[in-house]
Amino acid sequence: DADVTQTPRNRITKTGKRIMLECSQTKGHDRMYWYRQDPGLGLRLIYYSFDVKDINKGEISDGYSVSRQAQAKFSLSLESAIPNQTALYFCATSDPGQGRTGELFFGEGSRLTVL
Amino acid sequence: KNQVEQSPQSLIILEGKNCTLQCNYTVSPFSNLRWYKQDTGRGPVSLTIMTFSENTKSNGRYTATLDADTKQSSLHITASQLSDSASYICVVSPFGNKLTFGTGTQLKVEL
Numbered sequence: 001d002a003d004v005t006q007t008p009r010n011r012i013t014k015t016g017k018r019i020m021l022e023c024s025q026t027k028g029h030d031r032m033y034w035y036r037q038d039p040g041l042g043l044r045l046i047y048y049s050f051d052v053k054d055i056n057k058g059e060i061s062d063g064y065s066v067s068r069q070a071q072a073k074f075s076l077s078l079e080s081a082i083p084n085q086t087a088l089y090f091c092a093t094s095d096p097g098q099g100r101t102g103e104l105f106f107g108e109g110s111r112l113t114v115l
Numbered sequence: 116k117n118q119v120e121q122s123p124q125s126l127i128i129l130e131g132k133n134c135t136l137q138c139n140y141t142v143s144p145f146s147n148l149r150w151y152k153q154d155t156g157r158g159p160v161s162l163t164i165m166t167f168s169e170n171t172k173s174n175g176r177y178t179a180t181l182d183a184d185t186k187q188s189s190l191h192i193t194a195s196q197l198s199d200s201a202s203y204i205c206v207v208s209p210f211g212n213k214l215t216f217g218t219g220t221q222l223k224v225e226l
Contacts, residue, residue, distance in 0.1 A: 004158070042119070042204070042216030043159075058213070090158050103149070104214075106158025 003027045006091050006107035014115050019078040021110045023091030032074040033092040033104070034058075034066060043090065049074055050096065081114045088112075118142070119207050119217040127223045132195055136220045138188040138205030146208045150179050150190045153202040153219070162190070162203075195224045 004025045013019055023032065034046040045058030047066040055066060063085060065077045078085055089110045094102040122137045140148070147166050151159035163172045163179040165188070171180045176193045192199055205217040 040218060042218045044216075045213055092158070103161045103164070104151075104159070106160070108156070108158050 002108060004091055004093055004105055004107035006089075006110045008110060009108065010111045012113045012115065013081055015082055017081050017114075019081050019112065021076045021089055021091075021112070023074045023076070023107060025072050025074075025091075025093045025105075025107075027093050027095075027105060028071075029093035029095050029105070030071060031094045031096055031102070032068065033094070034064075034074070034076045035090045035092060035106075036060065037088040037090060037109075046076065046089075078112075081112075083114045086112060086114045119205055119215050121203075121205050121217040121220050123220060124218075125221040125223070127225060128195055130195055130197060130224050130226055134192050134195060134222065136190045136192075136203050136222070138190070138217055140186050140188070140205070140207050140215070142207045142209045142215055143186065144210055146210055148179075148181060148188050148208070149206045150177070150188075151204040151206060153204060155201070159204055192222075197224050197226070200224045 007022045031050050033048040035043040036046055037043050044060050046060055046064050047058050048056050049068045052068050067075050091107040092104040094104050119140045128134050147164050149164045150162045152162050153159040162177050163174050165172045165181045178191045181188045200223050202219040202221050204219045207215045
Protein backbone atom coordinates (compact mmCIF):
# COMPACT_ATOMS: atom_id res chain seq x y z
CA ASP A 1 0.00 0.00 0.00
CA ALA A 2 1.13 3.53 -0.75
CA ASP A 3 2.42 5.66 2.12
CA VAL A 4 0.37 8.64 0.90
CA THR A 5 -3.06 7.73 -0.48
CA GLN A 6 -5.34 10.07 -2.38
CA THR A 7 -9.00 9.53 -3.22
CA PRO A 8 -10.53 9.75 -5.71
CA ARG A 9 -7.81 9.23 -8.34
CA ASN A 10 -10.04 10.63 -11.07
CA ARG A 11 -13.15 12.78 -10.88
CA ILE A 12 -15.27 14.53 -13.47
CA THR A 13 -17.73 17.08 -12.18
CA LYS A 14 -19.79 20.05 -13.32
CA THR A 15 -19.38 23.75 -12.66
CA GLY A 16 -20.82 24.77 -9.30
CA LYS A 17 -20.57 21.37 -7.65
CA ARG A 18 -18.81 20.83 -4.33
CA ILE A 19 -15.85 18.49 -4.49
CA MET A 20 -13.68 16.98 -1.77
CA LEU A 21 -10.32 15.35 -2.36
CA GLU A 22 -9.03 13.24 0.49
CA CYS A 23 -5.52 12.37 1.56
CA SER A 24 -4.32 9.92 4.19
CA GLN A 25 -0.75 8.98 5.12
CA THR A 26 0.97 6.23 7.06
CA LYS A 27 4.40 7.91 7.25
CA GLY A 28 3.72 9.49 10.63
CA HIS A 29 4.67 12.94 9.33
CA ASP A 30 3.21 16.04 10.94
CA ARG A 31 3.48 18.21 7.83
CA MET A 32 1.00 17.84 4.99
CA TYR A 33 0.49 19.82 1.79
CA TRP A 34 -1.84 20.19 -1.17
CA TYR A 35 -0.34 21.10 -4.53
CA ARG A 36 -1.83 21.68 -7.95
CA GLN A 37 -0.05 20.76 -11.20
CA ASP A 38 -0.99 22.21 -14.58
CA PRO A 39 0.70 21.55 -17.94
CA GLY A 40 3.58 23.99 -18.48
CA LEU A 41 3.47 25.22 -14.89
CA GLY A 42 5.39 24.01 -11.88
CA LEU A 43 3.70 22.53 -8.85
CA ARG A 44 1.92 25.29 -6.93
CA LEU A 45 1.10 25.20 -3.24
CA ILE A 46 -2.58 25.53 -2.31
CA TYR A 47 -2.58 24.93 1.46
CA TYR A 48 -0.31 23.37 4.03
CA SER A 49 -0.55 22.18 7.61
CA PHE A 50 2.27 21.61 10.09
CA ASP A 51 0.03 20.21 12.82
CA VAL A 52 -3.55 19.11 13.40
CA LYS A 53 -4.47 22.62 14.59
CA ASP A 54 -2.40 24.46 12.02
CA ILE A 55 -3.70 25.55 8.59
CA ASN A 56 -1.85 27.93 6.26
CA LYS A 57 -2.66 29.38 2.86
CA GLY A 58 -0.31 28.74 0.00
CA GLU A 59 0.18 30.82 -3.13
CA ILE A 60 -3.12 29.85 -4.82
CA SER A 61 -5.66 29.25 -2.03
CA ASP A 62 -8.59 31.23 -3.50
CA GLY A 63 -11.52 28.93 -4.27
CA TYR A 64 -10.19 26.13 -2.04
CA SER A 65 -10.49 25.15 1.61
CA VAL A 66 -8.89 22.39 3.67
CA SER A 67 -9.51 20.38 6.80
CA ARG A 68 -6.91 18.55 8.90
CA GLN A 69 -9.06 15.94 10.59
CA ALA A 70 -6.18 14.07 12.19
CA GLN A 71 -2.41 13.82 11.91
CA ALA A 72 -2.85 11.32 9.10
CA LYS A 73 -5.69 13.00 7.18
CA PHE A 74 -5.80 16.22 5.18
CA SER A 75 -8.68 16.96 2.80
CA LEU A 76 -9.05 19.61 0.10
CA SER A 77 -12.46 21.05 -0.83
CA LEU A 78 -13.68 23.04 -3.77
CA GLU A 79 -16.90 24.65 -2.56
CA SER A 80 -18.12 25.58 -6.03
CA ALA A 81 -15.94 24.09 -8.74
CA ILE A 82 -15.11 26.09 -11.87
CA PRO A 83 -13.48 24.91 -15.13
CA ASN A 84 -10.10 26.57 -14.45
CA GLN A 85 -9.76 24.31 -11.40
CA THR A 86 -9.33 21.41 -13.80
CA ALA A 87 -5.89 20.09 -12.87
CA LEU A 88 -3.88 17.30 -11.27
CA TYR A 89 -3.85 17.64 -7.49
CA PHE A 90 -1.16 16.18 -5.25
CA CYS A 91 -1.07 15.66 -1.53
CA ALA A 92 2.39 15.51 0.05
CA THR A 93 3.96 15.02 3.46
CA SER A 94 7.31 15.90 4.99
CA ASP A 95 9.17 15.17 8.19
CA PRO A 96 9.87 18.29 10.30
CA GLY A 97 12.81 16.46 11.81
CA GLN A 98 14.64 16.98 8.53
CA GLY A 99 14.32 20.74 8.91
CA ARG A 100 14.85 22.70 5.73
CA THR A 101 16.22 19.72 3.85
CA GLY A 102 12.93 17.87 4.23
CA GLU A 103 11.98 15.64 1.32
CA LEU A 104 8.41 15.77 0.09
CA PHE A 105 6.57 12.44 -0.22
CA PHE A 106 3.78 12.68 -2.74
CA GLY A 107 0.59 10.75 -3.27
CA GLU A 108 -0.24 9.45 -6.72
CA GLY A 109 -2.44 12.39 -7.59
CA SER A 110 -6.12 13.16 -8.11
CA ARG A 111 -7.08 14.22 -11.60
CA LEU A 112 -10.05 16.61 -11.48
CA THR A 113 -12.00 17.73 -14.53
CA VAL A 114 -14.60 20.47 -14.16
CA LEU A 115 -16.98 20.75 -17.11
CA LYS B 116 10.20 36.70 -7.47
CA ASN B 117 12.11 33.44 -7.11
CA GLN B 118 12.29 31.49 -10.34
CA VAL B 119 13.48 28.11 -11.43
CA GLU B 120 13.74 27.48 -15.15
CA GLN B 121 14.44 24.12 -16.73
CA SER B 122 15.64 23.17 -20.19
CA PRO B 123 14.97 21.58 -22.50
CA GLN B 124 11.21 21.40 -22.09
CA SER B 125 11.23 17.94 -23.67
CA LEU B 126 13.84 15.51 -24.91
CA ILE B 127 13.85 12.23 -26.82
CA ILE B 128 16.90 9.96 -26.71
CA LEU B 129 17.75 6.40 -27.68
CA GLU B 130 18.15 3.73 -25.04
CA GLY B 131 21.72 3.46 -23.84
CA LYS B 132 22.58 7.10 -24.58
CA ASN B 133 23.49 9.71 -22.00
CA CYS B 134 21.67 13.00 -21.50
CA THR B 135 21.90 16.16 -19.40
CA LEU B 136 19.01 18.21 -18.10
CA GLN B 137 19.49 21.83 -17.01
CA CYS B 138 18.09 23.92 -14.18
CA ASN B 139 18.77 27.67 -13.87
CA TYR B 140 17.62 29.44 -10.75
CA THR B 141 17.53 32.96 -9.40
CA VAL B 142 16.82 31.93 -5.81
CA SER B 143 19.62 33.07 -3.53
CA PRO B 144 20.57 32.17 -0.93
CA PHE B 145 19.03 28.76 -0.68
CA SER B 146 19.12 25.81 1.65
CA ASN B 147 19.10 22.95 -0.83
CA LEU B 148 18.27 21.93 -4.37
CA ARG B 149 16.53 18.67 -5.19
CA TRP B 150 15.79 16.79 -8.38
CA TYR B 151 12.58 14.78 -8.48
CA LYS B 152 11.49 12.15 -10.99
CA GLN B 153 7.80 11.99 -11.89
CA ASP B 154 6.60 8.95 -13.79
CA THR B 155 3.44 9.35 -15.85
CA GLY B 156 0.40 9.13 -13.59
CA ARG B 157 2.46 9.11 -10.41
CA GLY B 158 3.65 11.62 -7.85
CA PRO B 159 7.21 13.00 -7.91
CA VAL B 160 9.93 11.05 -6.10
CA SER B 161 13.19 12.58 -4.86
CA LEU B 162 16.34 11.55 -6.75
CA THR B 163 19.06 13.76 -5.30
CA ILE B 164 19.56 16.58 -2.84
CA MET B 165 22.43 19.06 -2.71
CA THR B 166 23.07 21.83 -0.24
CA PHE B 167 24.43 25.14 -1.53
CA SER B 168 27.98 24.06 -0.62
CA GLU B 169 27.93 20.78 -2.57
CA ASN B 170 29.07 20.43 -6.17
CA THR B 171 27.89 16.96 -7.10
CA LYS B 172 25.70 14.13 -5.87
CA SER B 173 25.10 10.73 -7.43
CA ASN B 174 22.30 8.22 -7.19
CA GLY B 175 23.09 5.23 -9.37
CA ARG B 176 23.02 6.34 -13.01
CA TYR B 177 21.83 9.81 -11.99
CA THR B 178 24.41 12.52 -11.19
CA ALA B 179 23.42 16.03 -10.18
CA THR B 180 25.83 18.95 -10.23
CA LEU B 181 25.56 22.42 -8.79
CA ASP B 182 27.42 25.61 -9.72
CA ALA B 183 26.51 28.29 -7.19
CA ASP B 184 28.46 30.96 -9.11
CA THR B 185 26.39 30.59 -12.28
CA LYS B 186 23.26 29.47 -10.41
CA GLN B 187 22.95 26.36 -12.50
CA SER B 188 22.28 22.73 -11.72
CA SER B 189 22.31 19.80 -14.08
CA LEU B 190 21.08 16.24 -13.92
CA HIS B 191 23.12 13.78 -15.97
CA ILE B 192 21.64 10.40 -16.81
CA THR B 193 24.08 7.72 -17.89
CA ALA B 194 23.25 4.74 -20.09
CA SER B 195 19.56 5.60 -20.28
CA GLN B 196 16.89 2.94 -19.91
CA LEU B 197 13.26 2.87 -21.01
CA SER B 198 12.28 3.27 -17.34
CA ASP B 199 14.00 6.66 -17.28
CA SER B 200 11.12 8.03 -19.37
CA ALA B 201 9.54 10.56 -17.01
CA SER B 202 9.36 14.23 -16.10
CA TYR B 203 12.32 15.56 -14.09
CA ILE B 204 11.63 18.47 -11.77
CA CYS B 205 14.17 20.80 -10.17
CA VAL B 206 13.11 22.19 -6.78
CA VAL B 207 14.92 24.94 -4.88
CA SER B 208 14.39 25.52 -1.18
CA PRO B 209 15.09 29.17 -0.26
CA PHE B 210 15.86 30.06 3.35
CA GLY B 211 12.65 31.06 5.08
CA ASN B 212 10.48 30.76 1.98
CA LYS B 213 8.39 28.14 0.28
CA LEU B 214 9.79 25.63 -2.16
CA THR B 215 10.12 26.84 -5.75
CA PHE B 216 9.42 24.25 -8.43
CA GLY B 217 10.66 24.23 -12.01
CA THR B 218 8.22 23.29 -14.76
CA GLY B 219 10.10 20.09 -15.52
CA THR B 220 11.79 18.40 -18.47
CA GLN B 221 9.84 15.61 -20.14
CA LEU B 222 12.26 12.83 -21.12
CA LYS B 223 11.35 10.00 -23.44
CA VAL B 224 13.74 7.09 -23.97
CA GLU B 225 13.12 5.07 -27.11
CA LEU B 226 14.43 1.78 -28.48
